[in-house]
Amino acid sequence: MNRKKPVNLLLVEDDLADQMSFKRFVKQEQLPYDYTIAGSVAEAVDLLKKQTFEIVLADHALGDGTAFDIVDYIPMATPIIFVTGSGNEAVAVKALKLGAADYLTKDLNGEYLHLIPITIDNVLKAKAVEAELESYRRHLEKLVEERTAELRLEIDYRKRAEERLMQEKERAQVTLKSIGDAVIVTGDTGLIEFINPAAEKLTEWRHAEALGRPIDEVFHIIDEKTRKPLPNPVAQCLSEGEAKILMSGTVLIDRLGREYAIQDSAAPIRGEGNEIQGVVLVFSDVSHARRLSRELAYQASHDPLTGLVNRREFETRLNRVLQTRKVCEDQFAFCYLDLDQFKVINDTCGHTAGDELLKQVTSLLQRKVRKRDTLARLGGDEFGVLMEHCGIEQAERLADELREIIADYRFNWNNQSFHIGVSIGLMAITEEFNCLNDLLMVADASCYAAKDAGRNRVFVYQKNDEEIRRLSGQMQWVAKLNDALDHKRFQLYRQPICTTGTQNGEHYEILVRILSADREVILPGAFIPAAERYGLMSRIDEYIIENTLLWFAEHSGALADLSMCSINLSGQTLGSDSAQHCIQAALKKFNLPADRFCFEVTETAAIANLNQATRFMGALKTLGCRFALDDFGSGLSSFAYLKNLPVDFLKIDGMFVKDICCDPVDLAMVKSINEIGHLLGKQTIAEFVETEEIYLHLLELGVDYAQGFWLGRPEPLGE
Template sequence: MTDLINKITKSIYWDLKSIVAIGFTLLLVVMLILAAVGLTSMANNNSRLEQTINEQNFKLSVVTSMRNIARERSLNLFMAISYDDPFQRDQALSKFRELASDFIALREQFEALNLDEEEKARFAEMQRSVRTASASQNQVATLIGNDNIAEAQKTMLNETIQEQHFVIQAYNKFVDLQTNKAKSAIDVANQANHFTYLIMFLLVIAALITGAFIALFVIRRIASIENALFTEKEFAEVTLHSIADGVITTDKNGEVTYINPVAERLTGWKATNATNQHISAVYNIIDATTRLPIDPSLLLDQLEGPTANLEERTLIRQDGQEFAIEDSSAPIRNKEGETIGAVLVFNDVSEARNLTQQLSWQASHDPLTGLANRLEFERVLSILLDQAKNNNRRHVLLFLDLDKFKLINDTCGHIAGDECLRQLSRMLESRIRENDTLARLGGDEFGILLASCQLDHALTIAENIRQLIASFKFIWEGKIFDVGVSIGAVPFGSESENSVDIMTSADTACYKAKSEGRNQIQVFQPEHLADNTNGEKLSIKKITQALNANRFQLYYQKIIATDRKLQPHSHYEILLRMINEDGQIVAPGAFIPAAERYHLMPNIDRWVVQAMFEWLADHAAEISEHSIFSINLSGQSLGDKRFLGFVIDQLKQISIPRGTIGFEITETSAIANLSNAVRFISTLKGLGCKFSLDDFGSGMSSYSYLKNLDVDFLKIDGAFIKNITHDMVDLAMVDSINRIGHVMGIKTVAEFVENNAIFDELESIGVDFAQGYGIHIPEPLANFNLTH
């Protein structure tokens, strides 16, 4: 009996054990199945999230590269406009065009990607903006290539900059789209993972019932998945950190929730300190024009969608430093469409805005005095003339030409002359009204527009200016100079035809003031035009008489090597002076312009060549084989077909070492008569003559023409030389010209060397020769000492 009971009990025991085992096995199988399903789901979510993030990051990288190329193209275009050096300008244009190929490659790469409808729409928007901006940029590049810098600047200011702004906005919208998609992908992954967490939680409960082993396994698996999710989240945040624009996000209350490193740098706020701060404290902006503060929280409250702000704004950093910015903003909404915050995207455009302002200022101002230039003066004159015709107003134009100013340049050099002009400009500014316009029209000429001014009042102002300048004493290196002024006044109103006639009348009245004895004021009268014509005829008569009477005199000026270790090189430039009826010396500036105007220069150049060759013939036995005497030739002589034959005949009549005779032609005259200049140079070089290209760098296409002219010396324009000790741009220009000359095997000569500081600077950069008043003041050739 006992045995039967034991058998039954044992059987039940094994049945219960089997049931538990089976139940546990079944439960374990179910748990394994559920665990497998959960893990598979999380793996799929993780894979989809990783794929989505990679795709968005790649798209963002391509778009960011396209945006950077667009900005770099724009910057190269700015640089091409601002460069005075054509070589650098061509380099900037080449870089501008090369970037187009990179942009096209990126665009084709992007188009090949798998884009959804929204991305295609945004990409199409970007392409429309790019095509519009590219057309404008290409127009600017074409204008620059055609040396039409003024029109290029105008197109750049009026069209290209604004269109480029729209391009950047389109890119920023796409960046925002990619950012939102990345966030959306993370949200979707998080939601899927939350469901998986629920399943795993149930498995943990089941595991606690069935065994600690399954629970431990599930917990470890969950921890692994959490690490993977955290890594992906960090990757997404790094993506936001890596973009080149500042990014700030806020919650619905305007408190900062995120700030990237670029925003940290521009605002001066660290992310740890900025978080939970109100946006108004972190993002301190003002209107760039009015300087009035702007509350960004009010702007964000009004957001209905992504908004690009077109106003010029300035961001003030914590330490007070200011940045010109462009910014855009967009609301952040949840899946129900409720606004839960906002995102601000901004970037520093200080360099572009400063460049725009600099270009605008340079286009309308004289760089030496800071006054308005002739272009700006004529623009204001046109405005006043329109006012006169529309509103029957009366205005007065004063044309000022300084007297005895050239004496300062000839005696002390152009540095002194420039300082005199600056001092006089400041004096003139103090004597005009606030609504008047003072401009430097060129050289020692100034213009004043007296708006809404009657003639009698204008003459009072003119007389005050005349007395002011007459009493002015210019002091330079212990020397004192008096400067006077001749003033021509022209009243104009509704009866005036055009601004050209007004300017001509003012110039004529000023000429009348000079011819009447200088240092006086003349109001324009129609009969002055006839007097002006007679004055020019008188100048022609005097020049012709001087030629017939042989009343010209040759001068010379030394040209020395900058390297004192070199063998002395006897090099001289031959200059010309006229002697009037009273025996006084007349400087070239007083008769050369009239001679050029009435085509008398070939006759004068013939006189110079013949006189110089006769002097050389008289001193042939004493002339060193290393001596060079350079004769200046005008552009008119280059264009005279008979002049070359005349020079050849003169060469045949003297016997001197080859290379003794040199000729100097200006860059502008050589370019204007390029074919004749090439023939003239090649012919005479075959007969042993040397050639110098004078005033090099003054033209807009200097480098492109230089390779066509077989010259021995390159004389760098003195306008670059005189300021090289304190103007880095001029120093760079001189260095560039010097290097190009040496690459082509041409010696370089610096003109207008006024002092030792300039000479030392030229020596340091390797210019070969120097010439100027700081080295040798021109002397009559009759005083020339061959033994010096």
């Protein structure tokens, strides 16, 4: 719009950052705006009383009210543009009903600023058109008055002309209010009468070319998934007499064959007698939003490292197969793959090498897996293959091909070459399996049977298989552990942790045992592996946390004597929001001093869930809790991650400590860990102190704390 003088504009915005963004944008784009800024409703009202503005741009949410509070102070001839937050469509609708010329939606990146000059220009153009129409109407009325006598014979023609003028005015008003989107107006026969620039851009039809053409010729839409043509909303509007909104997943194909994801609506234009005189079609390009939605859906169902289907989606497909088996007799098979020697490479070369290995293995497996089948990463170094329309004999051949391609592969990293293998559990999905849990349990056990048989082989499950029954014995711990939790058969023990300096209060670690129904004490080595494997460690950890804190709440004397109480957390708990809330709630409920409690996490668990571990520790350290890194030194990448973990204590792995009296390498390792820990401001604890000689060596090295049978054996908490 060509102007000789700048636009006299009032900006109503209480956010200083948004004010600055507007100023910078106007200056950067050299916009011809003579603007005044009001930072509140009161300031805006005061300015509107004193001076006249050509246009008002108002943010809806203001500190002392809303933009609706200033509407009554704006002259009728002065257009107002509302600026709303994302998701405030109701505000925008209300604003338009109150007479707003248009509205804009803010976004976090400030992209809406680029729409301001376009919208202002369109509103001013609309105002000019309305003024021109009003001038034309007045001129016409004057002519009618002057020439009444001459036009008596043409009264019918004049009435028709006035009706056409009313139709054009209504169409113009709808078009002007929709100017930010693409707009096409048709007559009552579906022939195009108007197409705005935005619609020209999306359809690649110029106004002059589209005029008079059928709407189907210019506006061609299909279903995004089926690729089939969709009914034209204009035709539906004309036939049904009601507004239409297009279904989600609509795609517009322009004149050049390019595709745009759109959302649109069509509404009938009615005359004075309520007859349909045409249709206005409003649509907009939502390709970016729809693409983002597809990406989010993909991320929710795929593994970000390998691009394969993730465990959640894989289990959904397995469940679908289980349901299908109930109504048809098609054949399905399930392969459960676990890489051999992956941990060696991951610990030796680091997680970057481990990630690269997983990506390369994925490429190898994809070469052999049929297109109809589903290959998924189930977690860590475990993969799954769902074979559809596949008998067990064919599945066994395919599984062996997968094993062979992995066995023949060599992973090269930093001038080192590694041989890996894969253990595969294979099973037919038959009527034997009614639920997903049973299916996964047998597949898991079959995979472990392959590992037990020597690794790098395929184990084919047979109904009532003795080997699977043997492995299922471990799985039976699931029921025993749940029973122990339900009947409170877990017993808390404590083992002292002694300072090598002056002891100030009691410091000990909480350990756990199970007291079986026949009063047998079961050590953790018997049930912890099963608990970790079958996802019960978080429940056990929460049981230990709650009962330990409850015990101290009930024994104020023990709490008074306490210097530090250490509680072990598993890797599963470290990534659990519920465990974090459990600790926070228990400390608050029992009103216990958080700085008396230290939570021990193993080095391997912390590194495997580094981001989660850091967030978990950070949340509890704000309350005052302490953290210890257990079994430190067992991983080969320990020091690389140490600076990133907010721990207070390092527990030196007992495999180094127990032989420091006779093994100079172990002695050097303990010395190095102790010195680096102290340099990083962390205290050290040595495990497996089983003799006085070991203890004296630790004193000489300057290790802060010691723990082991020589200093004290575990005993029930409270004894």
